[in-house]
Amino acid sequence: MNDTSVPSPSEKHPEEHSGVSRRSLLTGAGALALGGGALAGLVGCEDTTTPVAAAGAGGGAGIMGDPTAGGPVDPAGIPLARVDYPVTLPLIGDPVKPGEPERGGVLRVYNYADYLNPAVLNAFGEENGVKVEVSTFETLDEAFSKLSTGGLEFDVIFTTTDQISRLVGRKLLQPLNYDLIPNLRKNVWDVLQSPYYDVGPRYTVPYVLFTTGIGWRNDLVSYDPAEPIWDALWDAERYRGKVQLLNDPREAIGAALMRAGITNLNTENPAQIEAAIRDLIKLNDDVRVKVAINGYETLPTGRIVLGEVWSGDVLSAAISYLPKDVPATALSYVYQEQGGPIANDMIGIAAAAQKPVMAHRFLNYLLDADVALENFVDFVGYQPPIRGIDPASLIKDEVIPPNLANALVTPEAFASANAFLGLTVTGQRLWDRGWQQFRAG
Template sequence: MNWKMTAAGAMVAILGFAGSAAAEGALNIYNWGDYTSPEMIKKFEDKYKVKVTVTDYDSNDTALAKIRAGGHGFDIVVPSANYVPIWIKEGLLLEARPDQMSNFKNVDERWVNVPWDPGRHYTVPWQWGLSGIGVNKKVYGGDVNTSAIFLDPPKELIGKINVEPEMSDVLFATIKYLGGDWCTTDKEILKKARDTLVAAKPKWLAMDYSVTEKLPSGDYAGVYYWNGAILRSRLKNPDIVFGYPKEGYPLFMDSVAILKDAKNVENAKLFMNFIMEPENAALISSFAKYANGIKGSDQFLPADMKDAPELVIPEQFKKAGEFLATCAPEVNELYTRIWTDVNK
């Protein structure tokens, strides 16, 4: 199917058919772990008679390396905003023109002309949020609105902290904590960032993705992690409190894209259009507890997401949040060297 057809009538007819036809076959999604709503997947499978397989990855770099290597068999990937330009520049994504799909009208205007994909020729919103602090207040009752929780942990939290294993988010918070700017090449700041992280890591318990189980259970007493997962943790244990690092914290949006070498392109396009339907976007958010960028989805969200402190940024911390820009390749190389040292 050519989604760049110039005849408006033909486009309407095709999209109308796509909304009701029962497509056969498969769809292989490569996405972050614990991030895909089983209920939403089943709804898509039932509607289009497509068998969906979801494979998890643990970081943007893991996903990018896997696709670069080829032979992956995936149709869809969900990169973060600062990585999308890299995928596009390297020719890894199909210009699927979601902006011409029938449900694109539901995308909130805020998320249409985004720096990483102006006009949305390649991607559609999946979920957005931020990295912040989660702490069990029974273990630690001090200030949680600081990256010191994981970079210079109070004694109550030493050996009880989990830090997300995502290079950009961790380095952003560290550089901001030290007074630097994202994408900096300042050697003094970068050395301090490296030394700070290397010194802090022995005071952490883990760098993994089991927060929604281990934070509420008490296995972790503090985390630097994504806000939706911390919200899920608090719903299981009301002693969990959320903090916005006042020194600076990264905002993210993950977006669905079709891979250039996808085998199930038509089913992937159906999926793109499907998740821009407000009720379906709400299923995604209801599961993982992040905002989604689709107008009209709020009315379908559960009550526990409305006014949640993990989702509603207090006025005094709004200016501390910043979307991660895509750094130059030479800057990424510097950051990767630091990250390699941290993970030794």
């Protein structure tokens, strides 16, 4: 990076706490939305400097929840979870009391596109007398920006491990009442009963699992999966213009880090990030990557022939997006088994949910073994961590083609996972500025 200087805070305001009222920010928000929406993310800049964790962390297992215990903390002062450093998130607010689910009207869900089976949503809606409405986001940063403006109101929010602490820190999630979600105990893998990112758990239930790796069309590309995996992207000059890099700063920069042999995927070492950005720029010069996240659609149709994808993308491609003349056997996938990222998405309930009890019921519904299977193999292609859904039998029953067996995650692999997790704000800035530099082309 050419320029990492931070404009120094003016002397008058070394640390701003109270100067900005919520009202003035909301006024700004409305005006900004009219100003073209381009700056919609600016609002909600209410003070986040008071460590929330310090306020109400009590009762967690181990040291976690104590921001003075050392180790990195996120912008809200919540310790950053690592796979070997589990975190109990501070309890903010009370879980909802059991009661009648709020029937009628709309249950509002915020999620990635194409990430829930519409048939499942309809079935839930009919069963419970509610209409499920999904709004979609393209990137998690976009989702967080929009959520933190307070302009968008949802009941159910889908998110990932590296976002969860800042959602809690911004008081955007409510603690869950797990009595209303019995399917968690009943059906979910043991390794995710009390996950490292949300010990307890307190705020989330797991949704689906994925690894990050290389997907390719074995009928169009000659690629030897024995070579060091991340070199595949940099060696793909021949497929210039038809190679995908994930449109996600963590995953994209992460690919360059892993290629360089760096095992800490949450590094905040400027030299490592700068080197990774240089590598990405070289990658783009040589291969002219597509920066996108729709490999599930572009790989089966041949719009890309090789690329960084999530494991669920190739499964989803095989399940839902194959053109008639392309067999599922034409898809291949490989991921870094030692130290590569294996993660899961999760579901939480918005602090401002209008239908909290119905939202709990929805979470419980998605963890039902049959529903989860239908959601997975009929549409989404991302695998839920449900006991009844066994990778071996999925292959035996020809639900998943055998050539994509390695796109399925096992509990054992998950237990030894590496993952992209929350960064300190300085680290976030480092990754983000590097990413912008890459995007300048």
